[in-house]
Amino acid sequence: MRFASEKLIAWCVENLEKSGLDYNEAKTVAQVLISADERGINSHGIIRAEGYIQCLQSGGIAANAVHTIINDGPSYALVDANRGLGIPVSVFAMDLAIEKAKKSGIAIVNVFNSHHHGACGYYTLRCADRGLIGLAMSTGDIIMAITGAASNSIGNNPFSYAVPAGRYRSICYDIAMSTVAAGKISMAAVEKRSIPLGWLLDPDGNPTTDPDDYAKGGPLCPFGGYKGYGLSMMVESLAGILSSAALLKDIHAWNMDPNSSGNVGHCFIAIDPAVINPGFSIPERAEQMIDQLLSQKKAPGVQRIVFPGQLENEKEVDSKEHGVLLPEATLVALKHISEITGIIFNRDTLKK
Amino acid sequence: MRFASEKLIAWCVENLEKSGLDYNEAKTVAQVLISADERGINSHGIIRAEGYIQCLQSGGIAANAVHTIINDGPSYALVDANRGLGIPVSVFAMDLAIEKAKKSGIAIVNVFNSHHHGACGYYTLRCADRGLIGLAMSTGDIIMAITGAASNSIGNNPFSYAVPAGRYRSICYDIAMSTVAAGKISMAAVEKRSIPLGWLLDPDGNPTTDPDDYAKGGPLCPFGGYKGYGLSMMVESLAGILSSAALLKDIHAWNMDPNSSGNVGHCFIAIDPAVINPGFSIPERAEQMIDQLLSQKKAPGVQRIVFPGQLENEKEVDSKEHGVLLPEATLVALKHISEITGIIFNRDTLKK
Numbered sequence: 088m089r090f091a092s093e094k095l096i097a098w099c100v101e102n103l104e105k106s107g108l109d110y111n112e113a114k115t116v117a118q119v120l121i122s123a124d125e126r127g128i129n130s131h132g133i134i135r136a137e138g139y140i141q142c143l144q145s146g147g148i149a150a151n152a153v154h155t156i157i158n159d160g161p162s163y164a165l166v167d168a169n170r171g172l173g174i175p176v177s178v179f180a181m182d183l184a185i186e187k188a189k190k191s192g193i194a195i196v197n198v199f200n201s202h203h204h205g206a207c208g209y210y211t212l213r214c215a216d217r218g219l220i221g222l223a224m225s226t227g228d229i230i231m232a233i234t235g236a237a238s239n240s241i242g243n244n245p246f247s248y249a250v251p252a253g254r255y256r257s258i259c260y261d262i263a264m265s266t267v268a269a270g271k272i273s274m275a276a277v278e279k280r281s282i283p284l285g286w287l288l289d290p291d292g293n294p295t296t297d298p299d300d301y302a303k304g305g306p307l308c309p310f311g312g313y314k315g316y317g318l319s320m321m322v323e324s325l326a327g328i329l330s331s332a333a334l335l336k337d338i339h340a341w342n343m344d345p346n347s348s349g350n351v352g353h354c355f356i357a358i359d360p361a362v363i364n365p366g367f368s369i370p371e372r373a374e375q376m377i378d379q380l381l382s383q384k385k386a387p388g389v390q391r392i393v394f395p396g397q398l399e400n401e402k403e404v405d406s407k408e409h410g411v412l413l414p415e416a417t418l419v420a421l422k423h424i425s426e427i428t429g430i431i432f433n434r435d436t437l438k439k
Numbered sequence: 440m441r442f443a444s445e446k447l448i449a450w451c452v453e454n455l456e457k458s459g460l461d462y463n464e465a466k467t468v469a470q471v472l473i474s475a476d477e478r479g480i481n482s483h484g485i486i487r488a489e490g491y492i493q494c495l496q497s498g499g500i501a502a503n504a505v506h507t508i509i510n511d512g513p514s515y516a517l518v519d520a521n522r523g524l525g526i527p528v529s530v531f532a533m534d535l536a537i538e539k540a541k542k543s544g545i546a547i548v549n550v551f552n553s554h555h556h557g558a559c560g561y562y563t564l565r566c567a568d569r570g571l572i573g574l575a576m577s578t579g580d581i582i583m584a585i586t587g588a589a590s591n592s593i594g595n596n597p598f599s600y601a602v603p604a605g606r607y608r609s610i611c612y613d614i615a616m617s618t619v620a621a622g623k624i625s626m627a628a629v630e631k632r633s634i635p636l637g638w639l640l641d642p643d644g645n646p647t648t649d650p651d652d653y654a655k656g657g658p659l660c661p662f663g664g665y666k667g668y669g670l671s672m673m674v675e676s677l678a679g680i681l682s683s684a685a686l687l688k689d690i691h692a693w694n695m696d697p698n699s700s701g702n703v704g705h706c707f708i709a710i711d712p713a714v715i716n717p718g719f720s721i722p723e724r725a726e727q728m729i730d731q732l733l734s735q736k737k738a739p740g741v742q743r744i745v746f747p748g749q750l751e752n753e754k755e756v757d758s759k760e761h762g763v764l765l766p767e768a769t770l771v772a773l774k775h776i777s778e779i780t781g782i783i784f785n786r787d788t789l790k791k
Binding site: 158161192232234237238250258262293310313317321328329330331334356358360363365372373379380383384391392394395 | 510514543546584585587644645681712714715717718721724725728739741744
């Protein structure tokens with residue numbers, strides 16, 4: 088069954104409004120989340136509204152928080168999210184970076200006192216769709232062991248970049264620093280499948296193939312060993328240290344305590360090729376790069392070579408035409424939301 | 440045996456001058472290379488002088504090329520290296536980014552028409568030593584298969600960042616996008632050891648454990664699978680596309696043809712925390728992050744947890760006090776250089 092994006096958005100908005108958000112803020116959040124579902128990134132789609140609503144209702148995240156620009160210049164800004172939701176302030180921050188970069192070539196906007204902000208790729212794609220190269224990153228709760236550690240020591244800090252790419256629309260790379268997302272491990276636990284070594288440690292810090300070790304407090308492993316560890320420190324440095332957000336164990340991306348801030352930090356960088364290198368069309372050059380990469384000889388057994396974001400670009404086109412696919416886990420979350428807010432959830436009324 | 444840095448530099452300068460470089464350019468190149476040896480990064484140390492000298496003598500790299508700023512503003516610059524060596528123009532470009540970022544918070548400097556520029560970490564560390572966060576990256580010859588490809592499709596494009604870190608000096612992360620450097624595979628071939636799966640493909644694109652497949656044209660594998668592939672495309676985009684340097688198969692980092700340019704591209708970004716977030720000491724916050732990470736419970740069998748660049752920082756202190764260690768492969772290269780230039784190489788005269 089396929090869902091209609093606009094109906095999902097309307098339903099999500101209604102639930103967020105019931106949880107205290109103004110219409111405009113609710114609409115921004117709903118649009119960003121459902122855009123992830125359209126791109127097949129269901130782990131960061133409307134499923135996340137459940138957590139946001141719980142945090143809003145507990146007071147751990149402030150509804151309609153008004154962000155404040157603490158410091159700014161032609162190429163930078165530092166923004167206090169004032170304990171609000173991560174998504175609205177991140178849209179603001181990326182747009183501010185774009186606006187500044189269009190004049191100064193490059194701009195950085197840092198955010199602190201924020202919370203979970205959905206998929207980083209949303210922001211970089213927004214940037215690339217306006218012709219700029221975008222980078223986005225965010226700190227998160229410590230759920231990953233650094234190299235050599237037995238315990239949760241750092242977030243699997245997401246990082247994304249996007250590059251405008253002409254007829255390919257854009258390259259959009261969006262990763263977390265763990266070998267796999269925690270969701271894949273939970274799924275294996277439900278299905279009683281063992282997991283490959285390199286995904287998880289047990290609570291004593293030993294490599295494990297037992298997905299149940301995650302629920303027991305076992306940390307995720309960084310992808311590529313020390314290389315992924317080092318990249319998560321880069322994100323912690325640019326999104327956490329530079330923003331003066333909380334660091335490491337003090338981060339609570341899903342804050343439920345009305346008396347504290349989860350204090351997540353974000354970093355957005357926009358780069359305008361038209362300012363820096365006006366003699367060349369960067370989208371055309373990106374097309375040439377992609378053409379060359381996609382025409383490589385395929386390794387035995389490989390059906391298709393793709394570039395980062397290509398499958399998501401294709402899913403988005405398909406979703407817009409035929410409606411959005413939602414996995415069972417998302418539908419369960421929508422039912423939970425309905426139980427919290429009292430707003431009826433009937434999947435048939437949301438059909439495409 | 441330990442070597443004296445200043446004697447190695449003097450010897451290297453003499454050889455580079457004999458190859459056509461002015462004293463100042465020769466000194467910059469020698470200092471940057473030997474600084475890598477001091478940090479234990481011998482793969483990017485004075486051993487590289489052999490290749491530079493071969494390219495200079497063939498005319499493939501222009502001696503004493505004067506770089507030109509093609510376009511610039513308060514937060515950016517685009518630099519034509521005019522077919523010169525990568526190191527001098529990269530020092531210039533990073534310093535220019537630092538100078539601009541000190542006023543505007545962030546700055547980007549792109550370089551094209553350049554060549555191999557040694558270890559990226561040299562430039563970011565130079566930035567961090569001045570109190571700024573630095574990023575550096577460079578394109579390179581295609582020696583790595585992208586995910587799904589059977590053949591050499593992209594460079595293992597190096598990427599580095601560094602963050603000033605107070606009493607820890609700095610975090611300095613410096614990686615290539617392949618699982619391991621080609622040098623490790625060549626070493627295994629010499630020692631007739633098999634290599635783990637995930638390092639290399641054979642020339643038909645099959646996973647291989649035979650290090651001899653490298654010499655037969657087998658491509659390196661990206662680290663972390665598609666995540667490393669995507670990062671190498673980021674470097675290609677920022678250092679190659681944005682710079683209007685050559686792309687992919689047209690790059691020749693070690694150009695020997697006097698009638699063409701290797702046209703390597705670089706990208707340097709400097710970020711000044713004192714401009715963006717003057718209320719906080721970023722080195723102090725970096726110290727706090729490192730303190731917390733280094734105090735994690737160690738996994739079974741682990742002796743020590745380190746942060747990126749820590750071992751190199753320690754080696755540098757040791758090298759400055761006791762002299763530089765050089766591996767046999769470097770000494771062989773120095774002998775080759777001596778054969779090319781006719782300048783005597785006597786290891787005893789270079790002793791600490």
